[in-house]
Amino acid sequence: MNNIEEIIKQNIDLKYQKFSQKIIKEVKIGLRTPKAKEIAKKYANTTQGYIFLNSLPHKSADENNVHGFMLGYIKNDLIEIIRKIEKFLPYIDNWATCDYTVCNLKIIKNNTNIFKKKTKKWLKNKKCYIKRFAIVIYLSYFLDDYFEENDLLLLSKINNNNYYVNMALAWYFSIALVKQYKYAIDIFEKKTISNIWVHNKAIQKACESYRVSKNIKQYLKSLKR
Secondary structure (H helix, E strand, O other), rough: OOOHHHHHHHOOHHHHHHHHHHHHHOOOOOOOHHHHHHHHHHHOOOOHHHHHHHHOOOOHHHHHHHHHOOOOOOOOOHHHHHHHHHHHHHHHHHHEEEEEEHHOOOOHHOOOOHHHHHHHHHHHHHHHHHHHHHHHHHHHHHHOOOOOHHHHHHHHOOOOOHHHHHHHHHHHHHEEEEEEEEHHHHHHOOOOOOHHHHHHHHHHHHHHHOOOHHHHHHHOOOOOO
């Protein structure tokens, strides 16, 4: 019986690895996303999966990606799942692993109150990818039914020098302009966002969206700082 590390190695695509390095410069990723999810789902609740999840730190970004996806498939109780998430967070070292992990954590949808509290805690963390992890949770799970106007104010206060944190913030505010326009536009009109680059980048990204009307795009451009 092969361990998961060996299974991952057997599925590395060298052509994809060369391509992915142009997009994700911090690490080498050779395991295509669908294959990483397939492996994670297949082994999440097996003895191999248990051993793998308890084998931190891993030796590659591909192993981290499988680990991140696997967190979305495990069937432990909520407290244990959160414990596993928090154990993994310090090992996230690139935006892809960060975002893949968040997007597969569907458990957040059914436990929004608990995860909102945890996310506020992660948002205060000084490590850039833990902070980004929290921002992407707000973006992915708290801009629809569980949106709160105070979320906008909380994230607008973040003034960080890290590119990957600021890009996540800009992404968040641009989608807020799409999904919660009547609340989000106030943030831009009042220049509430602490980081001017984030303010302008969010407007740029919103203006690139087909979900934003021409009239609103024109108005948003007038709000650039």
